[in-house]
Amino acid sequence: MVDHALIHPVILCGGSGTRLWPASRKSLPKPFLPLTGEQTLFQQAISRASDPAQFAPPMIVAGADHAALIEQQIGPGSDYRVMVEPAARNTAPAIALAAASLDPDAIMLVCPSDHHIADAKAFCAAAKTAAELAKDDWLVAFGIAPERPETGYGYIKRGDALGAGFKVDRFVEKPDLERAEGYVASGDFSWNGGIFTFRAGALMDELARHRPEMAEAVRTAIGGASRNGNRIDPAVHDFATITGESIDYAVMENTARAAMVPVEMGWSDIGNWAALQDALNAADQSGQAGNIAPDSANLIDCDNILVHSDGPRVSAIGLQDVCIIVNGDEVLVTTRAGAQQVGKLPGASNQ
């Protein structure tokens, strides 16, 4: 019994977030950290799609290790389901698990759980627009208005107009700076933020067309799933044989029915400490792009620095464009430019 007027949020909790080490660790990864406010990124992702007039209860796709965290963070009395990934196999199988377990006519809104979105209203409005296209079996990507020639994101080139959105001309992988500058200048390109809207059945049909073995393995896993309270545990065996692949590679770049809806919503993937600093600076009502630090910190002659500590007091003198992160038994100090390399540190990669 599906209310076809409602959108089904599918919140993806995979991803390790090694570039936000040492705050983000295997045992408590990025989605479950309160990086941009009192709520964790995961809690914000849930809240953002929680208006019962627009959204059905969410389905959360996560590894077994994080089921307890999810239950703790979502709070008692909430209506939700957790789809436990039998193995981490990237986004295509994770999304397909959700699609295969939903009514084929359910409209899914697939959202990463570790992004920041400043303007929740714009997000909800785009979801509504995308849902209209998805009902006609378009596979719809959110196309985020690019704020700069970012080389760390994929891009979407828009094609012909389609309802309140556009057909996708093509998806583009992370470009070099020169290309990124051209994309932004052209006005035809959006960032691909990994947010998608599908009719569940349409997604499974396209997956069966382009990755038939994956689609079959997912259907078998869901067919043999055990359900216990909020929790769905797909059968392990067939799922484990899947080759991991992103939804972009497996489906979006191959389908003839890719669409996009443009949206401007203060989005960031919080991909590293400098990106977090930018998101917090953007949220700062003072309009001063300055230091982000807890009240306990003591700063002398510092400019554009980020301080994030789980306890110890941080004092800093004479620094510019530096991030200082203190967490447990680890201290990280990096230039903003160096923040991309945090994942290479032994602490981040050998957890």
Next chain:
Amino acid sequence: MVDHALIHPVILCGGSGTRLWPASRKSLPKPFLPLTGEQTLFQQAISRASDPAQFAPPMIVAGADHAALIEQQIGPGSDYRVMVEPAARNTAPAIALAAASLDPDAIMLVCPSDHHIADAKAFCAAAKTAAELAKDDWLVAFGIAPERPETGYGYIKRGDALGAGFKVDRFVEKPDLERAEGYVASGDFSWNGGIFTFRAGALMDELARHRPEMAEAVRTAIGGASRNGNRIDPAVHDFATITGESIDYAVMENTARAAMVPVEMGWSDIGNWAALQDALNAADQSGQAGNIAPDSANLIDCDNILVHSDGPRVSAIGLQDVCIIVNGDEVLVTTRAGAQQVGKLPGASNQ
């Protein structure tokens, strides 16, 4: 019964070392930290003047708060005395307490306990030279060969030759950079490192001449002292009335019998974290002025940084000329240039 051939080391353990916060704290100040090796600076000061052929057992002048630390660090079975300052009154009264308690003909070698000296042999040779002048009632300062136009130290201008040393033409307070450059270029100036050699009676005579009230108060305090094992506790009352003053102000700049012996011994006052880094780099046999960090630290694209941690692992990316200090519940990150300002931090000044 004094062996007049031996020099009596007088080790001063006052000073708070706030610019080495957060490692240096009121409860465990700078002299008692192992900053430049396995031994603490205090232990190095003791070892340096421990050859029984040249030195008598040391007298250590310290506040009551640190008597236990001294006993712990000097080790069991050592022959030493601790002169407990009834109140912190700067170096002139501290040195005078030692002088008044020694035989007037004892030759004292007054040394701060929180400096670094790379070449202990050069130190001992200078002590021998200075002792010869002190026997003739010269008040002898060590004149340290200046390595750079340092503005953080006082200078000594040498006068006429005097035995193996020189008369002092004048003492100069911390100069500005232009003057410091002139001093170094002239070849007539040395750094004043606060290391002095006196005949105890001569020092007391000169103190009585220039600061009669201080000399009287010190003599009264020693006259009423209680002795218990290694420990000497001067009477409190008169001493507490003394106005604190350095030995430079109270005596050296006023006496007509100031002399100096030149010495080149790899000296540093370890006045701040950048100075510690310089001392450690100078000691590094590799000859590479690079990063100073524990083996546990992970550095990517860093140059000329110092990492000092009492436990947590430190990771750093992209930094140049930065000091990172982790101690207990405090983390300090400062540029080398900013290291002079550490004492202004609330944590350092409000312990």
